[in-house]
Amino acid sequence: MKVNKKVSIASLLVALGIVYGDIGTSPLYVMKSMLMVDNGHVSKDLILGGVSLVIWTLTLQTTIKYVMITLEADNKGEGGIFSLYTLVRKKAKWLIIPAVVGGATLLADGMITPPVTVTSAIEGLNLVIPIETRGIIIIVITILTLLFLLQRFGTDVIGKVFGPMMVIWFVMLFILGIVQVAQFPGIIKAINPYYGIHLLITSPRSVYILGAVFLCTTGAEALYSDLGHCGKRNIHYTWVFVKISLIFNYLGQGAWLMLREGNVIKENPFFLIMPEWFIIPGTIIATIAAIIASQALITGSFTLVSEAIKLNLFPKLQVRYPNEDKGKVYIPAVNMLLYIGCVLLVLKFQKSEHMEAAYGLAITITMLMTTILLSQYIRYIKKKSSMAIMIFIVFTIIEAAFLYANLFKFINGGYVTIIIAGALIFLMYIWIYGTVIRKRFSQYVGILCFKKHFRSLKDDKELPLFATNLVYLTESQNYEEIESKIIFSIFNKQPKRAKFYWFVNVKVTDEPYTKEYNVKTIVPHEAFYIQFNLGFRVEQKINIFLYQVIQDLVLSEEIKYTPKEYMIGHSNKHLVGDFKFVLLQEILSNESELSRWDNFVTSTKLLIKKLTVSPEKWFGIDTSIVRIEKVPIIIGNGETLKLTRID
Structure with a gap:
């Protein structure tokens, strides 16, 4: 699947509407957060140095690292930390650690983006209409509630206005900024990195300033995550316009503050640079931009979790596709958790300045993991070891400095996002390590040894026909081996006679949109192994895929099936009979010999499986043709007890 490879006005608008919501709304709170470091006191060194640091952070971190370098690490046009992981995961097993940590911290810190942006925008109304904190909280929660409710209907309708609205937003940023720069042209000196370096060296609060400055680039990760929706060239071109608009707005806020050097400013300079008559329409535009930023975060979270599920890094959750665009997913459980998290954060912090004090800590960890x-x-892929070392050293130093600065936010509320990230990491650890434990003790048998058993079972007329097509899902990627529990289910546990036996394996590929399959014959015209190679962004509709494959095999005469005359539409050669899927549900046996920790991990994973989406729903199987069989997991030989007869 190729998305927006060509550059056009429409594709540029899509990029503006999708990619820049988070980073584009940063002028709402960056300068205000920087002022609060010195309790609102305006000084020449703080303003010139702070604006300089913002400009060079946008240049080094966003432009060079993400736009110029990271966007080139695309996976068939897709981006994001999990897409990057799939490109390198075969090179070293330990790379799963930065992938898991990076994904969890991105989700956790992203939870605070909607509250901080929407609250910052609504607070602008205070300049013309005094609103109590309680009133602002009610407005913010109402906006967030409507936004999250709309997710189930898809974002196509809303998405069509995102691009034009973001054009209006960035043009507004540019005009507001350049008007103020004209009032104090001396602010242009902030482009010189000297002022930023001087501020860091001389200011006793340089660490806190750096923490505020970092807020200007928190949305840089979204540039990479949304690569698949827009394409590299569209992001490259639009970033020029976006960066110019952002820099001029920061310069404009700086110019306005420089004219008031020595004063104490408690209000948000973003709204103070607006003409009084424009504050209400400006706040409305800012609120819409904040909603767009929130929407980008929400859809990004859906995509991130969906990829993690397909890569077996996260428990399986129900995934829906509300629009025709299959690249856009909706995950009800994630939507609900994000909504609850956002509302609780609004209620806890209440004011945007308190949210800013907690914002950014976890995302620095994400950026380090991406590095x-x-x-x-x-x-490994580009074969440029020297360049790899240089990039690692340069950006690790920059991001480690930002991480150190943001660590001071831990007490002020940063611990909230760290706790959320920690919970997500623990959840993924349970899921991944639980799989490792099960695979370590899984028992496989050579299925080719059971050819006679299949024929004997088929010839046993005393058994009723269980199904025309009997299907089992297997984790074995070698068609000659199958789980012993499947063999036991077929031949021992209520022997199941069928006309055809299908053993289906789903392999998630490193490419995003692969849709391939291969077939191996176990018993000619009777038993077959099918492996589906599906990309990590492809919906796994096994029921439909299997039907299509069997139709192909009937047409190629690899299987012989003659529809009965009484069947409706029996003249249709595509009829392949009825299906029955047998899904084996694992339960932990009391006979298992596991360490306490492994037992805890295995039990917890089995509990999570019960609470999340069922296998039949996940694989897109019609529940009316599914039979669930419980299978005990017995790990270890167990103690063999011998009884003595005494009668």
Whole structure:
């Protein structure tokens, strides 16, 4: 699947509407957060140095690292930390650690984006209409509630206005900024990195300033995550316009503050640079931009979790596709958790300045993890070891400095996002390690040894026909081996006579949109192994896929099936009979010999499976043709007890 490869006005508008919501709304709170470091006191060094640091952070971190370097690490046009991981995961097993940590921290810190942007926008109304904190909280929660409710209907209708609205937003940023720069042209000096370096060296609060400055680039990760929706060239071209608009707005806020050097400013300079008559329409535009930023975060979270599920890094959750665009997913459980998290954060912090004090800590960890994966990509895939080392050293130093600065936010509320990230990491650890434990003790048998058993079972007329097509899902990627529990289910546990036996394996590929399959014959015209190679962004509709494959095999005469005359539409050669899927549900046996920790992990994973989406729903199987069989997991030989007869 290729998305927006060509550059057009429409594709540029799509890029503006999707990619820049988070980073584009940063002028709402960055300068205000910087002022609060010195309790609102305006000084020449703080303003010139702060604006300089913002400009160079946008240049080094966003432009060079993400736009120029990271966007080149695309996976068949797709981006994001999990897409990057799939490119390098075969090179070293330990790379799963930065992928998991990066994904979890991105989700956790992203939860605070909607509250901080929407609250910052609504607070602008205070300049013309005094609103109590309680009133602002009610307005913000109402907006967020409507936004999350709309997710189930898809975002196509809303998405069509995103691009034009973001054009209006960035033009507004540029005009507001350049008007103020004309009032104090001396602010242009902030482009010189000297002022930023001087501020960091001389200011006793340089660490806190750096933490505020970092807020200008928190949305840089979204540039990479949304690559698949827009394409590289569209992001490259639109970023020029976006960066110019952002820089001029920061310069404009700086110019306005420089004219008031020595004063104490408690209000948000973003709204103070607006003409009084424009504050209400400006706040409305800012609120819409904040909603767009929130929407980008929400859809990004859906995509991130969907990819993690397909890569077996996260428990299976129900995934829906509300629009025709299959690249856009809706995950009800994630939507609900994000909504609850956003509302609780609004109620806890209440004011945007309190949210800013907690914002950014976890995303620095995400950026560090991306740097690790990116350096490995350049080392192994691009075969440029020297460049990989240089990129790793340069950006690790920059991001480690930002991480150190943001660590001071831990007490002020940063612990909230760290706790959320920690919970997500633990959840993924349970899921991944639980799989490792099960695979370690899984028992496989050579299925080719059971050819006679299949024929004997088929010839046993005492058994009723269980199904025309009997289907089992297997984790074995070798068609000659199958789980012993499947063999036991067929031949021992209520022997199941069928006309055809199908053993289906789903392999998630490193490419996003692969849709392939291969067939191996176990018993000619009777038993077959099918492996579906599906991309990590492809919906797994096994029921439909299997029907299509069997139709192909009937047409190629690899299987012989003659529809009965009484069947409706029996003249249709595509009829392949009825289906029955047998899904084996694992339960932990009391006979298993596991360490306490492994037992806890296995039990917890089985509990999570019960609470999340069922296998039949996940694989898109019609529940009316599914039979669930419980299978005990017995790990270890167990103690053999011998009884003595005494009668």
